[in-house]
Amino acid sequence: MTATEPTTDGSYRNKLVAVEPGGNEFIAEEDRHGKPSQLFWTWTSPNLEFATIYVGVLAVAFYGMSFWQAVVGIVIGTGLGAVAHYFLSARGPLHGVPQMVLGRLAFGFKGNAVPAVLMSVTAGVGWFATNSVSGAYALAALFGIGPLLALVIVVLVQTAFAFFGHNLVQAFERWSFPVLAVIFAVASVAILMKSHVGAPALPSGVGGLGGFLLTVGTAFGYAAGWTPYAADYTRYLPSSVSTAATGLFASAGLFLSCAVLEIVGAASVTIGPALSKNPTEAFTGELASPIAKATLLAIAIGAIAANSINIYSGAMAFVTIGIKLPSHVARALVTVFFGVAGFLVAKWALPDAAQSYEAFLLVxxxxxxxxxxxxxxxxxxxRDQRIAGFLYDRSYSNWLGLASFAIGMVVSVLLFSNQEKFVGVVAKAVPQLGDVTFxxxxLLAGGLYLLMCRSKIAAERLAV
Structure with missing residues (x-):
């Protein structure tokens, strides 16, 4: 277990309109740049979009929460996701590799392919399609064009950013931040001023503890959905930066953007339904015309900001599986593949955009x-163990880590899943629990790993 880490050559550094070389190599110090504060807009911009708003809509319209109950559930769920994001983001400058490369420690080189594929599919296809649909609907409503044409425009732009790679993606998040922040701030104030926050919960929703736990779970699923990407956007920072500051700025941007817009989404339901087959138009229908048009533009920009990250990290995870491609084209080519796949799924989802969103977040x-x-x-x-020799060693295995993950996922789903397509044994017997699968x-996967892998890691600690 002394595999040499492949490294970048110092030629990329802070170039913008240049295709990022390589794939998932260790970032050499010559290529490191930036500061932790930039992570605030890196993780704020991609969440200033309609998908975030719709999490709050779900809490009130479908889970049967009052506005204030929704606020509590959103803050708890988003807070838990942000805490996880803090710790994973903080590792990027220290180790200089993508998040899924770090995952090889827990799952082994080959075993890590399982979560890497799951992340590739959910990020590069699932989230890509979800956000592309909301962005397409926004453009269609704003310019009076067909949703399919709007979808083509959105997909081409966001795929282009991800194709060039890390630096251009980070730059776009920075450029879009002030535009998105100002527009959504104005729209949020307008919605909150018109809302009826003291209105009782809708009788048609789930309600009770089950509805509350669904709210927490959905908010957590949305925020924690970014955690498998965390180190991808901190690995280029100099190794000398503060890890605490790195984690703080990343988690603060994630928490504030998600919590605020989800709360605004919950408030929008208390105003009353807006009649439209276009979900983004339904939301902006409560706003005055100039603000509504600006918000539609912001929704489209926010979708592009989110999907630039989704497709970049989805491709990065896929490269991490270990498939051997020429290093200078691997990530860029896979980016194009996911762009095409995401487009096809988004095209299929256009007729009924909101149908599976709740299930997707929980899954x-x-x-x-x-x-x-x-x-x-x-x-x-x-902790405090030197790990460099393990990350690129194709012979390194940790099958007990993969077993812990698989057992934790399968058992929790079989017992506690509460989906339209499948209800777990415990959830069926005690429906008021809602969905506590996550x-x-x-707890189950983490506990099993602590029990089963302690001796293996202790032996590795002595060996290095």
């Missing part, structure tokens, strides 16, 4: 919960 949490449990348990047991998966 993300189904695998991310146990994944986080294993990753954090591994990180805890390897909590159970996290």
């Amino acid at each position: 993300i949490a189904y695998w991310i919960g146990p994944w986080l449990g294993v990753v954090f348990a591994d990180q805890y047991m390897r 909590f159970v998966g996290f």
